[in-house]
Each structure stands twice: as structure tokens, then as C-alpha cells.
Amino acid sequence: MPSRDRVHYFGAGPAPLPTPVLEEASKVLLNYNDSGVGITEISHRSADANAILAATQKALRQLLDIPESDGPDGYQILFLQGGGSGEFSAVVLNMVSAWVGGKLKEVGGDEAKLAEVVKNQLKLDYFVTGSWSLKASQEAARLVGGEHVNIVTDARKHRDGKFGVIPEQSTWSATSDKDSTALTYYCDNETVDGVEFQSTPTGHNLVADMSSNFLSRPVEVSKHAAIFGGAQKNVGTTGITIAIISNRILPPHAELAKPELLRKLGLPVGPVVLDWPTIAKNNSLYNTLPIFDVWIAGKVMERLLQIHPTASGPKIAGQQAESDKKSQLIYSTLDSNSNVYHVVPDKSVRSRMNICFRVKGGDDAAEKAFLKGAEERGLLGLKGHRSVGGIRISNYNAVPVAAAEKLAQYLQDYAKSA
Amino acid sequence: MPSRDRVHYFGAGPAPLPTPVLEEASKVLLNYNDSGVGITEISHRSADANAILAATQKALRQLLDIPESDGPDGYQILFLQGGGSGEFSAVVLNMVSAWVGGKLKEVGGDEAKLAEVVKNQLKLDYFVTGSWSLKASQEAARLVGGEHVNIVTDARKHRDGKFGVIPEQSTWSATSDKDSTALTYYCDNETVDGVEFQSTPTGHNLVADMSSNFLSRPVEVSKHAAIFGGAQKNVGTTGITIAIISNRILPPHAELAKPELLRKLGLPVGPVVLDWPTIAKNNSLYNTLPIFDVWIAGKVMERLLQIHPTASGPKIAGQQAESDKKSQLIYSTLDSNSNVYHVVPDKSVRSRMNICFRVKGGDDAAEKAFLKGAEERGLLGLKGHRSVGGIRISNYNAVPVAAAEKLAQYLQDYAKSA
Incomplete structure (x- = not known):
């Protein structure tokens, strides 16, 4: 029975949320702004x-x-x-x-x-x-x-x-x-x-x-x-x-x-x-x-402004750099093990958010084994959409760099053993 | 700064929710069913x-x-x-x-x-x-x-x-x-x-x-x-x-x-x-x-089934009895102080859920004083809808009998002092 800090979730949506935001949410549910009334209970016109x-x-x-x-x-x-x-x-x-x-x-x-x-x-x-x-x-x-x-x-x-x-x-x-x-x-x-x-x-x-x-x-x-x-x-x-x-x-x-x-x-x-x-x-x-x-949503946005302060230019630039870094790490690991992994879309249009690939040409047993091995390491939510199959790593903002690194390590280890 | 147990909330919607449900909600937000993933994060197809x-x-x-x-x-x-x-x-x-x-x-x-x-x-x-x-x-x-x-x-x-x-x-x-x-x-x-x-x-x-x-x-x-x-x-x-x-x-x-x-x-x-x-x-x-x-919603419903068990007939009957009891208490208090309070709708169609009335014929100062006095006793959310004014007591399921009693007491006390 894993606790929240023992797993990394890569679901495609609903997606992970920053733990500090959820911790604050769990408090305001019962009492918002010291009003004695919870946030789902207050009037939308208050x-x-x-x-x-x-x-x-x-x-x-x-x-x-x-x-x-x-x-x-x-x-x-x-x-x-x-x-x-x-x-x-x-x-x-x-x-x-x-x-x-x-x-x-x-x-x-x-x-x-x-x-x-x-x-x-x-x-x-x-x-x-x-x-x-x-x-x-x-x-x-x-x-x-x-x-x-x-x-x-x-x-x-x-x-x-x-x-x-x-x-x-x-x-x-x-x-x-x-x-x-x-x-x-x-x-x-x-x-x-x-x-x-x-x-x-x-x-x-x-x-x-x-x-x-x-x-x-x-x-x-x-x-x-x-x-x-x-x-x-x-x-x-x-x-x-x-x-x-x-x-x-x-x-x-x-x-x-x-x-x-x-x-x-x-x-x-x-x-x-x-x-x-x-x-x-x-x-x-x-x-x-x-x-x-x-x-x-507001708390998530305010957090982005805080953790990625930018002196000039668009304020989302810091998060963009982090998203790019995580997706580059994963794609490069996939590409350097191309005998095992095959990225589905063309290189020129690869999504930084949803990384779709097949294991051993889409072999069912291999993909199941891949998912099982991931789960054992606490790496969850990796199954591709039911309409296309395969594996999908969703690399949303709330996925920490450390989670992407852990996943890249698993990709490397699985490829070596496969 | 009131805590949750110091206030009673009578808002017309969003409305109060049972505290035990919100307490459980604040836990599953971070970790649902020991999955390590919060309930807003899990897939709707899981x-x-x-x-x-x-x-x-x-x-x-x-x-x-x-x-x-x-x-x-x-x-x-x-x-x-x-x-x-x-x-x-x-x-x-x-x-x-x-x-x-x-x-x-x-x-x-x-x-x-x-x-x-x-x-x-x-x-x-x-x-x-x-x-x-x-x-x-x-x-x-x-x-x-x-x-x-x-x-x-x-x-x-x-x-x-x-x-x-x-x-x-x-x-x-x-x-x-x-x-x-x-x-x-x-x-x-x-x-x-x-x-x-x-x-x-x-x-x-x-x-x-x-x-x-x-x-x-x-x-x-x-x-x-x-x-x-x-x-x-x-x-x-x-x-x-x-x-x-x-x-x-x-x-x-x-x-x-x-x-x-x-x-x-x-x-x-x-x-x-x-x-x-x-x-x-x-x-x-x-x-x-x-x-x-x-x-x-499911937790609220399961709770109703638990707290109002009924041997036969519709399972909502127990909640109906409680709703009737609370609304009767409030209406009878209003009616017995008809020199101060005037219920807006006709007696034959009075809602058990939203009790709308005027204080001293709709006198603005009196209604403001009424609301202020209520707030001092931790009785919140009593202002009528902006389109009609006056006072509205919303008597939803999550309003405890004790809250209705406290409110009835206030109605009584205010009428005496008014």
C-alpha cells in the first residue's frame, strides 16, 4: 500500500497535482480563510x-x-x-x-x-x-x-x-x-x-x-x-x-x-x-x-510564478525550460535504446507532454512486462490510451524532474535486461 | 476567526456538507484507496x-x-x-x-x-x-x-x-x-x-x-x-x-x-x-x-442510508422526517412571532428547504441588525437572494437539528428584543 511519496504518477489526465497544493486543499475543504465554512460550501457570489x-x-x-x-x-x-x-x-x-x-x-x-x-x-x-x-x-x-x-x-x-x-x-x-x-x-x-x-x-x-x-x-x-x-x-x-x-x-x-x-x-x-x-x-x-x-487552478498558477521566477519575458518560460528538460531526457533515453523502444510520432512533431512509444514493436507480452516492472518501482499511469495501445508517459508540470529521472533510469534498465 | 464547529451555515447553495464526509475527503485528496494517488488525479476510466x-x-x-x-x-x-x-x-x-x-x-x-x-x-x-x-x-x-x-x-x-x-x-x-x-x-x-x-x-x-x-x-x-x-x-x-x-x-x-x-x-x-x-x-x-x-455525492448518500435506517418503505423516509422536523420548528417560531416576522410564500406551499421571510415588513435596518446578530452567534449564510432580498434560511440535509434549534432560539430572542 504505497504512500504518496513512494509513487510517481504519469497519468494522461486527470493528471498529478503538486502535493503542497493538495495539502492546502485538504485544509480549506473544511475551513476556508478561517470562516468556519469549507471552500466547496461557500457561495460563488461571496x-x-x-x-x-x-x-x-x-x-x-x-x-x-x-x-x-x-x-x-x-x-x-x-x-x-x-x-x-x-x-x-x-x-x-x-x-x-x-x-x-x-x-x-x-x-x-x-x-x-x-x-x-x-x-x-x-x-x-x-x-x-x-x-x-x-x-x-x-x-x-x-x-x-x-x-x-x-x-x-x-x-x-x-x-x-x-x-x-x-x-x-x-x-x-x-x-x-x-x-x-x-x-x-x-x-x-x-x-x-x-x-x-x-x-x-x-x-x-x-x-x-x-x-x-x-x-x-x-x-x-x-x-x-x-x-x-x-x-x-x-x-x-x-x-x-x-x-x-x-x-x-x-x-x-x-x-x-x-x-x-x-x-x-x-x-x-x-x-x-x-x-x-x-x-x-x-x-x-x-x-x-x-x-x-x-x-x-489559481494555487497551481501562483506556485508556477513562485518556483520559476523570471526577470523578463514571458513568465511561463521557467516552466517551459523544465518541461523541455524532462521530455528531452526521456526521448533521448528512448532513442538511445531504439532496439527496444520505438517512439510513435515523427521526431519533428513529438509532444513534450505525452510521450507515446511501443516496446519491442508493440509486443503485448513485452509491454505488459514493461508496465509491471514500472509499477514495482512506483512508476504509475503509463498505459497508452485504449484506442491506440502501447505506452504513454505524460510529462505534465506536476511531474517532478526527479520522477522523470527515475523513469529514465527504468527505461535504461529495462532495455538492458530485455 | 471561527473554527468549523463554532459556526452553523445556512447558505442556499453551495450548501453545507457533513463534516465527516469532508474529513474523509481531505484525506483521499492526497491518497485514494492507498494507491499513492489522490482522488482528483486518478483516471476516470480506472x-x-x-x-x-x-x-x-x-x-x-x-x-x-x-x-x-x-x-x-x-x-x-x-x-x-x-x-x-x-x-x-x-x-x-x-x-x-x-x-x-x-x-x-x-x-x-x-x-x-x-x-x-x-x-x-x-x-x-x-x-x-x-x-x-x-x-x-x-x-x-x-x-x-x-x-x-x-x-x-x-x-x-x-x-x-x-x-x-x-x-x-x-x-x-x-x-x-x-x-x-x-x-x-x-x-x-x-x-x-x-x-x-x-x-x-x-x-x-x-x-x-x-x-x-x-x-x-x-x-x-x-x-x-x-x-x-x-x-x-x-x-x-x-x-x-x-x-x-x-x-x-x-x-x-x-x-x-x-x-x-x-x-x-x-x-x-x-x-x-x-x-x-x-x-x-x-x-x-x-x-x-x-x-x-x-x-x-456517494458518501453523502451512503451516510443517509446509515444514519436513517428504515425497515420498510422508501429509504429516504428517515431524512424526510428530520427535514420536516427542522422546518416545522423554524416556521412555528416565525409564525408565533408574526408581529416581527412575515413568511413570504403562502402557507400551503412553504418550502421545507428554503425558508424565506422578512423582518419588520422588510425594514432594511432591521434586517441588517437581524443578520448581524445571527453572525455574532455563528449563524451564517442567512441573507436572501439578491433578486428578492429579505432573509432565507436554507434547511438542507447537512444542517443538523441542533443548528435548527439554535437558530429557532435566536429567532425567538431577536423577536423579544426587537
């Missing part, structure tokens, strides 16, 4: 809850250099429920509403003309580079119809039917008219397939899923219309989803399509809890927000 | 997570006598995210999809005929008896258009423009043709207004919001198509919403309308995370479920 919300937003702004302004260049930080999968839908519902609102203005309010514009022009561009962006593109097709979804690239077509590469930009087929592009969607890091974008792709109305590499490197926020991520990897617990939304797609800078208009056009009207303008207008307190989960 | 899910569903079935069967009379227990407000939308999206699917079959697949049927017949019936059912009816109108929403009763019209009564059944105007009624919606207990249904109303395809009186009395489950509730009152924490869904509106017992058909009809297609059939098919694990919140 002064304590508002302070937690503000502190978490402030820390995130600092870490990722998120522009703060009421003007069109500013960004709002929202907390929602429903996870990344909820945002797969929210992205479509909100971006399409903003696009249609803009077009209505262009056609001078002529609804017949607008219907033609929607039918002939509306396009949602998707980069499909792994299991999650594939799912997001399928949700878009379900919501607005496949005829409006354009696949900029399907990475599987460039590599034996399986994910593991980001095709060359010269092969991409984005919608040619940017005025038709309601959104361009990409998943910055594919958790299942271990594929990570090495730079921000180009695209109009850019939307990014950063669920599994959030807070591990700087982000070019101002290139995006929206960025979102489930919190349960690098940031916190499963209960909240973070969204960073450009003012350009929110009122008063954007005019949104009214529900009755969307219905007439055969376009979906979204649930109010996924409506970014409503959530932004209410500073994430439209309905009851799980404040405990926001508090956890 | 054996531990599955066991938590199963135990929670089992306890809920026992407490509310929820029919378990794969046949049309059975009910599924789902855990979702997005709170009651999320379900305001889910109710519409799912019930309309099932209704349209049924009609498509009736018209033999003739889509032109179906469009006529939708236009002329589709009705969603709403009982508007307080702030929350009003909001739910507004969300329905936003999603499908006000022409399809029928208000069975608007309680404000029967009482000086304000909520506080459930009008006589003879005054209700339900849709006359039950084949037209995609749903009949009511809010069993109105948290803001302190109004509670005293028995299950009649209606076709009955849907109930039980967010704030869940697990406080037996429920006639089999009269309903769907029952839902945010967990953060009597059940647990904010992160999850519980839904009890009849198999009659799920495949294979129901045929659902396809997204492309709904779009053609100008009806909304919902996000996958609010799609009950998808969530049911995946036993609430379609996407990452906040297992910690499910665990809390």
Missing part, C-alpha cells in the same frame, strides 16, 4: 469567491501575457463547465453566431441574401492531427452539417492511416476566402497520439484546444480568437474548463446573430451555459461556478 | 473510478427507489456537468429530439408532413412558480422559439406580481393535446422564492428540477420522463449534475431525430456533452467526469 476568481485570472494573465483591455485587442478569461468536449461544441456555436452576425451587417439586414451567403460561403476549417481534433471536427459536422466543415489537413492520409505527423504547410487546403472562414481550429497538443504543434499555425479566426499543453510554454495569444483547455492536465481538476476569448468576437465589438435568425438559417442555437458572451458578461458567474476547482 | 460511480448510483437507487431495468420502465442515472442551468437546455434539446423522432415515425418518414406537425403542434409546457422555472422557460423559448412554449401557469399573475403561491389546478392551462406536449416542466422547489410543490403535478412527459430538495423526501420517479438536480445543495459539490432519465426517451425505446433533420426543421441540435442518450450509453464516461464530486 467576497471570498470573487477574490479567488480574480487572483486566478490575474495569475493566468501574468503567466501567458494575456492582453487586458476593454478594446478589441483585449481578451477575457472565462471558467466554464463541460470540459474540452463541451468546448468542441461551444467553439462552433459561438464562432458561427459571431460570423453570421457580421454577415447580417454586411448584407444590410437582408435575410434572404444572408441565407444564400450562409449556404454558399460558411466554412469551418479544421486541422485534424490526432484523435481530439478529429472528434472536434466531427462535433462541428454534427452541429452545422458536414457541408460547412473543411478539413485543412487529415494527418492520417500522410502516414499509413495513423496519426503521428503534422503534414507540410504546402499540402494544407484552407478555405481560400478568409471572409468565409468562421473559424480555423487546431489542437495544439494531441494527448492520445503524442503530437504537438511546434509553432502556431496560420488561419483566420484561429481557435486552439490547449487542454494538454496549457501552461507549458508561451502562447501567441493575440493570434487567436479563442483558446480553451480542460483544467485537469497541467492546471487543476476536472471541474472547470478555461477559455481565453478575444473581445473581437464578443459584444460590443461583435454583433451576434439572434437565436430566431439562427433557427431560420438551420444553424444551431447553443445552451446558455456554453454561450461565451453570457459567461463573459457575468464574469463566469452566470450560474454556480465550482469555486474549489478555480481555487486549485 | 477500476477505482468505476467502483465510485457504481456505488453512488446504487445508493441513489436505494434512497429514491429508482426502477432498474433495461425495459421501458427502467431509469438511468447520469452524471453531467453544467449545473441546473445546463439542464434547462438539455431538457429542451433531448425531449424535443425524442418527440420529433416519434412524430417522424407517425408520419411514415414524410418530412414535409413532419414540418407541418412541428409547426402546428409542438408544445413545451412550463409551470412558472418561481425564479428558476421562469429562467428554464426563457431558455426553452430561446432554444425553440416562444411560439412553442406554453405557460401552464404563471404564479405571479395570481399574487401581486410576485412569486409565493402555486395556483389552483383549476386555473392551469396545459396543452390540451398530450400528443403535442414534448415536455411538461416544473421546479419542485424554488430556492429563491421558498415555494415547494406539495405533490407531483400532472402533465405529459413530466420533467422536474429537484436541485434544491433532492434527497429530502420520496419521489414518484415513474411519473417522470426526467428528473435533474445540481448536486450542490443536499447532495454534494458544484461539479456535477444528477439526472434520472426514463428509458422511454432513450434508444432503443425511443427513436431520436437526427441532427440534419432538426436543422431542417429549425430546431436546435445540442452539444454532445448535454446529449442524454450519449451520456447514458457511456455510463456518464463519454468525457472526463469529475470523479471527486461523484465520490462526495
